[in-house]
Amino acid sequence: MNLFRLDASILPGNSASAQLADAAEAEWTAAHPQGTVTRRHLGTDPLPADAWALATTASFTPEADRSPEQREALALATALAEELRSADTAILAVPLYNYGVSQHFKTWADLVIAGSDNPTEPLLKSTPTVLATTLGGGYGPGTPREGWDHSTPYLERLLGDIWQAELTVVKRELTLAATNPAMESLRPLAEDHHTQALTAAREAGRALAGI
Numbered sequence: 001m002n003l004f005r006l007d008a009s010i011l012p013g014n015s016a017s018a019q020l021a022d023a024a025e026a027e028w029t030a031a032h033p034q035g036t037v038t039r040r041h042l043g044t045d046p047l048p049a050d051a052w053a054l055a056t057t058a059s060f061t062p063e064a065d066r067s068p069e070q071r072e073a074l075a076l077a078t079a080l081a082e083e084l085r086s087a088d089t090a091i092l093a094v095p096l097y098n099y100g101v102s103q104h105f106k107t108w109a110d111l112v113i114a115g116s117d118n119p120t121e122p123l124l125k126s127t128p129t130v131l132a133t134t135l136g137g138g139y140g141p142g143t144p145r146e147g148w149d150h151s152t153p154y155l156e157r158l159l160g161d162i163w164q165a166e167l168t169v170v171k172r173e174l175t176l177a178a179t180n181p182a183m184e185s186l187r188p189l190a191e192d193h194h195t196q197a198l199t200a201a202r203e204a205g206r207a208l209a210g211i
Contacts, residue, residue, distance in 0.1 A: 001035035003028055003208075004087035008042045008094045008105040015043075016175040020132035020201040021093035024170070027205030028089065038083055042104045051076055052107055055114040077115030084112060084123040089208050090165065096135045096151040109158060124165035130204045131155055131169045134197075136176035138186070168204045172197035 005025060009015035029035065054073035058066050066074070084090070094105055101109075113119050139149040152171065160167040177183040177190035 001032045001088045002086055003032075003035060003037045004083055004090040005037055005039045006042070006090075006092045006094070006108075007040070008092075008102060008108075010043045010097075010102070010104075012041065012043050015093070015095070016134040016172060017093035017095045017132050020134070020170050020172060020197055021091050021130070023198055023201040024091050024130045024132065024205030024208060027202055027211070028091075028209040031206070031209035031211055038087070040080075040083065040108075042102075042108055046104045047076070047107050047111060048073070049103075049107060052110040052114060055111060059114060073111075074115070077111040079115070080108065080112045081115035081121075081123060084127075084163065087124065087127055090124060090127055090129040091132065091205075091208070092129070092155075092159070093132045094151070094155060095133065096149060099148050100150040101154060120162055122162070122164035124159065124163040127165050128208050128210075129159060129165035129167050130201070130208055131159060131167060132201060133169065133171050134175050135171070135173045137183075138173050140173065168207065170197055170200045170204050 003025065005021065007015070007018055007021065009017050012018065025037070051073040054070050055077040058070035058074040061070060094101065112123070116123060133152055133155065135149060137145055139145050152169070156167065156169065159165045172193050174183070174186055174190035174193050177186045
């Protein structure tokens with residue numbers, strides 16, 4: 001069994017999304033002690049910003065005419081796509097930044113698509129997948145920022161609709177309440193969100209493991 005684990009936090013030492021992913025992974029590892037985990041951390045090991053353009057242009061450039069940079073970028077894109085194809089299960093820890101996904105996650109996603117057989121190849125077809133996503137504020141119905149979460153719908157479209165993963169979303173909001181004085185009144189609610197999200201992550205991990 002092979003688990004693919006992706007992290008996208010720019011704060012690897014204090015990542016709320018990684019905490020949820022760790023909880024899910026621990027359940028999977030306990031059930032599959034001989035399993036392998038393929039890891040990719042976009043925060044500590046970001047992909048080259050120009051790789052997507054190079055890989056994309058390489059795909060419609062005759063092989064003999066490709067530059068060394070295009071060849072390298074296309075090889076990277078192909079390898080990234082293969083990491084998903086080879087996964088039996090997957091966990092992705094992706095926080096919301098500035099109301100959307102971060103540029104380094106978007107670079108990864110675009111490169112994976114560039115390295116696929118076609119733009120809509122279902123790379124995770126029927127693959128049990130956990131998306132652990134965290135948001136600093138509150139974006140639910142009735143909140144001042146309702147509708148400002150442009151990350152979760154994109155991730156669901158990419159992972160579930162395009163790549164056809166068997167997707168479970170574990171979502172924690174209000175992660176900044178503990179440190180932001182302006183959100184002090186929301187701290188009890190934030191702690192409830194935290195507890196519920198950890199419970200959901202553990203349950204998702206057990207489901208991922210087939211327990």
